[in-house]
Amino acid sequence: EEVARIWKLPHLVRAHNVDSEFFRVLARNSSGPRAVAYELEYHKLRLAELSMHHSPLITCIADISLEDHNWRRTRASIPTFHLPPFLPVGALTAPTGTRSAGTEPAPPGRKPAPRDSAGKKLIFVGSLDTPTNIEALRWFLGGCWPTIRVRHPDATFQVVGRRPEEGLAAWLGGFEGVELHTDVPSVAGYLATATLSVNPMRSGSGVNIKAIEAMAAGTPVVSTPTGSRGLGWTPGTHLLVAEDAGAFADAACSLLEQPWKAAEIGTAGQAYVLQELDHTALIGRIQEHLTPA
Template identity: 30%
Template sequence: MRKVLVIGYVWPEPRSSAAGSRMLELLGVFRGEGWHVTFASAAALSSHRADLSELQIEEVAVALNCDSFDGFVAQLQPDLVLFDRFFTEEQFAWRVERAWPTALRVLDTSDLHCLRDTRHALLKANQQACANETERYQVGPVQATPQVLYEVMADSDMAQREVAAIYRCDLTLMISSFEMALLQEHFGVPAALLHECALMLIPPTHNALPFAERQHFLSIGNFRHAPNWDAVLWLKHALWPLIRARLPQAQLHVYGAYPPPKATALHNPKQGFHVLGWVDDAHRVMAQARVCLAPLRFGAGIKGKLADAMACGTPSITTPIGSEGMHGELPWPGSVAADAHAFADAAVQFYQDEDRWAQAQQQGHVLLDSRFERGRLGEALIARLEELLMNREQHRRGNFIGAMLRHHQHKSTQYMSQWIAAKNAATTQKTEG
């Protein structure tokens, strides 16, 4: 039986974010193979976290900058260690390599953080030329080419850290075909170090509610995720006024985990703008809505909200950022718009046109079946991991840059961590004395 250690940046919250859903899917794939899975995290526990015991997954709380982690790994002797995002790799990978070097080291990026960060910076730069707040809200989504993105990203600290982490690992799971191409064509990352593993989604609901039994627009997303909060602001100040002017009775329901006071302050029933916050079952409200709005001006990865919309048979209006890496040559189940007026036009059209709406609903089912089929994606992932487990040494010999980066980068990380651990130990000893 294979033993897998997953080191989470946070405890998975599948009802709060797409990242949480993705993590639960990965854990389910491992357990489906009969593998023994241990999930460890240094994060604080949350009330919305998944009950991993239902999957017979052992939960272990670990500490940052503490040598006790080394003993834990040496005792567990995992075949594979999965790092949840690159910050976790930076904190723990050198300890894993020191304590149990034979373990396959796999990174799950969730999405490419440096890409999201760069697009956010470009959006802010585009807004700086605006004379006032009203004009800033009219700025559309970032549409920089891969070459421009690379030129901005190449000098950033986050890109250098994240790409270094990708090189240091035996394999990195990528969620988006766009990000796969960006890494290979512009950053020179070898294909042997990457594996495209999109969200492994629930199958579509083919008996979804029809047009006449649905009402309202819906927007959903964790408020702690910067692209989602920006989307709410763009909706409130630029998009919804355009839609509401043409559909005076329309209602928009905005859902999402962890809404801050500044978000709930936007709630205005007279304008049809309802900030409703946390919802226990996102699929239930998505399946009752007529149209999903996802006006993302920046971001990265694959958008769970749009995948959920397809699964629930709900057409979606989004931006090129939102649809990126999701549909390939297949038509989008709704509309992709690059500016405020085009977005509002599409939202109104799909809300009123039953034939276009029904066609989009069917296109969503086709897209899920074609590109996000859970069984096929899971089997491909397991096959790739088994291949690497069988040929680990040969694979590592072909990644000299990764070995070089581990030698240098991990030394500085290691010494800093050991200094903190020694300082903490001395403080504890002094307190007890």
């Protein structure tokens, strides 16, 4: 704010989520001293947001999530707008030889080719010390994975992430077909050879970048409504969305059983993120909001 005031520069605040709501969720999913710390952070951030929403030094606020933008625009006296996340740098770059068939958009009028990956691989990517991610894994492995394994005994589930919390490896080791890959240099190779990516988030805010990374690689995504919030993609076209465990397992199995359907979802999702999250287009949108009328 001081830089904006002294140099008379336009000041854009880029919000990746409603921070106070994020910490309220963390407080809800924690206990003991950690829950108290998260609750204090929630109240501190609420006051900070109130100040930001009415700051005379802020030109505008850009929310990564459409839902967050709709929440904020009724509370702020300064202009707000929805600015989707930029496509992650290198999201389309996979190690040589790992990119599977079906990850490039098919020519008009032609069906995309199914992935030529070994076996049936499901993947979850995310930080493994975040309460919302751990909550998602527990829900998926407890309510969805047993059904998937009954219908597809040869299926494997790869959990790929960093900083696994204490005891996570031992817990995951109790499930048949589950592999843990931690602190890998890049997730690109894992995504490129996965049959599908699961995003079973039960709480949280903002936009799940893990879903975008999977889509950019042409990997079909199965998500909960919470995991698919924030952007204007269409369930059933760009990704599959299911709320309860039974429906989520059915959606995943439908992609394992119908390779052509998985390829179509993967190709449509990839085309969506390439178009909607294009860097040049998003920078142009920022310029429009920062240029004086």
